[in-house]
Amino acid sequence: xxxxxxxxxxxxxxxxxxxxxxxxxxxxxxxxxxxxxxxxxxxxxxxxxxxxxxxxxxxxxxxxxxxxxxxxxxxxxxxxxxxxxxxxxxxxxxxxxxxxxxxxxxxxxxxxxx
Amino acid sequence: xxxxxxxxxxxxxxxxxxxxxxxxxxxxxxxxxxxxxxxxxxxxxxxxxxxxxxxxxxxxxxxxxxxxxxxxxxxxxxxxxxxxxxxxxxxxxxxxxxxxxxxxxxxxxxxxxxxxx
Numbered sequence: 001x002x003x004x005x006x007x008x009x010x011x012x013x014x015x016x017x018x019x020x021x022x023x024x025x026x027x028x029x030x031x032x033x034x035x036x037x038x039x040x041x042x043x044x045x046x047x048x049x050x051x052x053x054x055x056x057x058x059x060x061x062x063x064x065x066x067x068x069x070x071x072x073x074x075x076x077x078x079x080x081x082x083x084x085x086x087x088x089x090x091x092x093x094x095x096x097x098x099x100x101x102x103x104x105x106x107x108x109x110x111x112x113x114x
Numbered sequence: 115x116x117x118x119x120x121x122x123x124x125x126x127x128x129x130x131x132x133x134x135x136x137x138x139x140x141x142x143x144x145x146x147x148x149x150x151x152x153x154x155x156x157x158x159x160x161x162x163x164x165x166x167x168x169x170x171x172x173x174x175x176x177x178x179x180x181x182x183x184x185x186x187x188x189x190x191x192x193x194x195x196x197x198x199x200x201x202x203x204x205x206x207x208x209x210x211x212x213x214x215x216x217x218x219x220x221x222x223x224x225x226x227x228x229x230x231x
Binding site: 032034036041042043044045046049089093101102104105106107 | 118120148156157158160163207209219220221222223224225227
């Protein structure tokens with residue numbers, strides 16, 4: 001079945017540091033890939049997405065590139081801010097399943113200190 | 115952008131009480147909504163898929179009689195936790211996909227923190 005693997009964290013960085021959160025996946029079909037962010041006490045917000053190989057999703061300074069050859073979708077940001085502190089979930093939905101189900105990674109907690 | 119409203123945001127009640135959580139898509143129609151449960155420091159676990167006008171599809175291990183789902187319209191799905199017990203305490207999150215076909219991302223509500231005393 002489909003699965004998503006990401007580093008559990010927490011990841012602690014100083015403000016303006018470079019961020020990488022690794023995500024790899026396994027899927028039976030041709031998945032679309034997503035990064036969601038969850039701020040404390042809130043639901044999930046879609047951060048960015050990519051629907052096919054070599055696509056780059058970007059939003060709010062975050063980027064992730066759909067790498068089919070390495071089955072990866074690593075999240076990066078060049079300079080993090082304290083306001084980026086949250087839990088980040090890598091996820092996929094599989095075309096084979098009509099994109100109905102979303103499979104989530106375990107979530108990576110990011111803490112940015114001033 | 116697409117907005118999903120979930121209500122209430124927090125519930126504290128006694129053991130044995132039934133609790134209803136509402137999930138509304140505010141500016142789009144959703145033929146399918148999803149209910150997740152999130153345990154502390156864990157990822158989201160899909161509980162069931164709610165289909166407008168038909169029965170919900172439950173994931174393996176989720177009790178249908180315990181977690182009643184009703185999807186009466188294209189903008190509203192409800193989850194009722196019947197006879198709740200302390201082990202049902204959790205963070206419940208709903209999501210919805212726009213009924214436009216194709217690969218639309220899911221939009222999430224802000225979640226409901228359920229605490230059973």
